[in-house]
Each structure stands twice: as C-alpha cells, then as structure tokens.
Amino acid sequence: MDFLLENYRWIRAFHIISVIAWMAGMFYLPRLYVYHAGVPVGSAQSELFKVMERRLLRVIINPAMIATFLFGGMLLATPGVVDWSAGWIHLKLTAVLVMSAYHGFLARWRKAFEQDRNTKSAKFYRWMNEVPTVLMIVIVIAVTVKPF
Numbered sequence: 001m002d003f004l005l006e007n008y009r010w011i012r013a014f015h016i017i018s019v020i021a022w023m024a025g026m027f028y029l030p031r032l033y034v035y036h037a038g039v040p041v042g043s044a045q046s047e048l049f050k051v052m053e054r055r056l057l058r059v060i061i062n063p064a065m066i067a068t069f070l071f072g073g074m075l076l077a078t079p080g081v082v083d084w085s086a087g088w089i090h091l092k093l094t095a096v097l098v099m100s101a102y103h104g105f106l107a108r109w110r111k112a113f114e115q116d117r118n119t120k121s122a123k124f125y126r127w128m129n130e131v132p133t134v135l136m137i138v139i140v141i142a143v144t145v146k147p148f
C-alpha cells in the first residue's frame with residue numbers, strides 16, 4: 001500500500017500514457033477496416049492491410065490495453081483514490097467494459113479479413129469507428145469531472 005501511495009502520481013501518469021496508446025490504436029484499426037473493405041480479396045493492397053492490422057493489434061493495441069488495466073487496477077487499489085459510493089467510477093468502469101468488448105470485436109473482424117471472409121461494408125466500419133470516440137469522451141469526463 002505504501003508503494004501505491006508514494007507512487008500514485010507516477011502510476012496515474014503511466015495509466016494515462018497507456019490509455020493514449022490504446023485509444024490511438026482503437027481509433028486507427030477500424031479506419032484500416034474501412035479501406036480494407038473497399039479493396040479486392042487477394043489483391044496486393046488487401047495483403048498489405050492484413051500485415052498492418054495484425055501488427056497494430058498485436059504490437060500496440062493489446063499491450064496498451066494490458067498496461068491500461070494494470071495501472072488502472074493499481075489506482076483502484078490505492079487507498080483514498082476511489083469512493084465506491086460515488087457514481088463516476090461505476091459509469092467509468094461500465095464504459096471501460098464496453099470498450100473492452102469493442103476491442104474483442106476488432107480482433108474478431110481482423111481475423112475475418114485475414115481469412116478473406118469479411119462480409120461487412122466500409123459504411124459499417126465507418127459507423128463502428130465512432131464507438132471508441134464516444135466511449136472515450138464518457139470515460140474522460142467521468143474520471144476528471146466526477147459529475148456524480
């Protein structure tokens with residue numbers, strides 16, 4: 001506990017850094033799907049998108065999510081940081097849960113592209129691209145403004 005209290009600001013800083021990396025990937029990957037859905041299966045462009053998507057998910061998005069949860073969990077465990085009777089933390093963690101489910105769908109859609117069996121349109125992925133933006137806005141307002 002002493003470690004968490006003494007290093008609270010460092011842990012919060014690393015939490016925010018990992019959040020930024022996670023969100024950067026969550027905004028970029030569905031954008032790649034928008035373009036990938038518009039090129040022919042088996043084309044050189046499609047094969048290039050497969051490499052980009054695989055690396056973005058495995059090298060950036062997955063590790064950043066793990067780091068966000070690790071440092072976020074340490075903040076939850078730090079005495080005095082969270083008042084569980086307040087509403088903001090429940091709103092935040094619910095939105096984080098939905099964000100994590102969305103992450104799961106991104107991974108599933110990537111596999112479909114990789115196996116040339118994507119059936120969804122560029123328009124579908126354009127709409128899906130808005131989901132993490134809305135969730136991020138809800139999460140950041142909940143944790144910084146703590147409105148209730």
Ligand code: HEM
Nearest residue numbers: 016019068069072073075076081082096136139140143144
């Ligand atoms: C399992 C995932 C997460 C957990 C357990 C978690 C938990 C926390 C906790 C307990 C704090 C400290 C609040 C305080 O010091 O008052 C915090 C800070 C913060 N979290 Fe998270 N968080 C998670 C995911 C996220 C995500 C996905 C985002 C953004 C999209 C985010 C954005 C922030 C920001 C911006 C702060 C700093 C707030 C400030 O300094 O005022 N967190 N988080």
